[in-house]
Amino acid sequence: xxYMEGGKLFRRSSNWKMNKGxxxxxxxxxxxRAKNCIxxxxxxxxxxxQYSYRDRHxxxxxxxxxxIERINSGTxxxxxxxxxxxxxxxxxxxxxNRKVLSxxxxxxxxxxKALVDVSRTSFPGNRPVKKEGLAAIL
Amino acid sequence: xxxxxLPLRLLPSKTLTLTTLPSARRSLSVSAVEPRRxxxxxxxxxxxxxxxxxxxxxxxxxxxxxxxxAQLAAAGAxxxxxxxxxxxVGWLPLIGSRQYIVMPGRYIYTQRLKxxxxxxxxxxxxxxxxxxxxxxxxxxxxxxxxxxxxxVEEQGRDDKVIVFxxxxxxKYQRKLGHRQPNTxxxxxxxxxxxxxxxxxxxxxxxx
Numbered sequence: 521x522x523y524m525e526g527g528k529l530f531r532r533s534s535n536w537k538m539n540k541g542x543x544x545x546x547x548x549x550x551x552x553r554a555k556n557c558i559x560x561x562x563x564x565x566x567x568x569x570q571y572s573y574r575d576r577h578x579x580x581x582x583x584x585x586x587x588i589e590r591i592n593s594g595t596x597x598x599x600x601x602x603x604x605x606x607x608x609x610x611x612x613x614x615x616x617n618r619k620v621l622s623x624x625x626x627x628x629x630x631x632x633k634a635l636v637d638v639s640r641t642s643f644p645g646n647r648p649v650k651k652e653g654l655a656a657i658l
Numbered sequence: 659x660x661x662x663x664l665p666l667r668l669l670p671s672k673t674l675t676l677t678t679l680p681s682a683r684r685s686l687s688v689s690a691v692e693p694r695r696x697x698x699x700x701x702x703x704x705x706x707x708x709x710x711x712x713x714x715x716x717x718x719x720x721x722x723x724x725x726x727x728a729q730l731a732a733a734g735a736x737x738x739x740x741x742x743x744x745x746x747v748g749w750l751p752l753i754g755s756r757q758y759i760v761m762p763g764r765y766i767y768t769q770r771l772k773x774x775x776x777x778x779x780x781x782x783x784x785x786x787x788x789x790x791x792x793x794x795x796x797x798x799x800x801x802x803x804x805x806x807x808x809x810v811e812e813q814g815r816d817d818k819v820i821v822f823x824x825x826x827x828x829k830y831q832r833k834l835g836h837r838q839p840n841t842x843x844x845x846x847x848x849x850x851x852x853x854x855x856x857x858x859x860x861x862x863x864x865x
Contacts, residue, residue, distance in 0.1 A: 566822070566824060566831075569820055569822035569824070569833075570822060570824050572819075572820070572822070573821060573822055573823065576819070612798055613798045613799050614786075614796060614797070614798055614799060615746075615786060615799040616744060616757065616786050616787060617757050619757065620744050620757045620759060620786075620787075623759055624759075628742070628789065630789075630794070631787070631789040631794045634794040634796065634857040634858075635794075635796060637857065638796055638857065
């Protein structure tokens, strides 16, 4: 554990010179004086580290919503929407998670279509696939 | 070489880190209809034909692009087999575990498997989906008797993340570095799925 009482790890006067190299290394690519001048870089680096802590947690939420968007668009090509698709999968006790389903919808379309068919037989109630309708829109 | 079947129940990890894609897997969805700009600039009489043909193809097949395996075989990549599986590794209470898309010959990074040495053979039993060129074996929830064979390649650690907690105007900050242990598994084969009821995959020529 690498912490100081009073929370002055970055700003203790005795550490002022020792930490400069580490601060500048973390400040690479920053805009303007934030990458050159220690006083400004120190603040920006602290902010950057706070953002990265927060965003490591946000990334999980964002990725999940991205996967759901992708699954939604993949199933709508086959005439099923996301909610009904997932309901059909849950009824059949298929436990593929959304990350894998979004990968399949992008890269393995035939396996994904098999999954959509399974879901559709298990939970009917979606409009049938109208190839003519899709081609007409395009 | 020792053959060990690892228990699937692993110690819970401290941070639920995400794996985005399995490491060796690139984005394989090459669109078949990329406009080739060099061609349009070259011969004037060729360009209208090229553009028209490509547009027609795009309209006819919006929903069912070429499967990855067919593209790779056409490109001459001999490394990928005609099969992939979705396997679940590990078990965390109340959370579940991670699922990976595996193909023979590729490697994946998983959470550190305790008690596994380098060059140990490992069998992963929770196979959720196996798909070949002709058939998809969709497990409900698991494809019975299917197993994914893997070899432990390396027990290393992830890249360092700096955990920095800060409360402004209250003189509180904590800085901590963290490297999560991981294990690299090289997938050698997928077996045991043949007797499971399968859904046929549409032939791309027929579709």
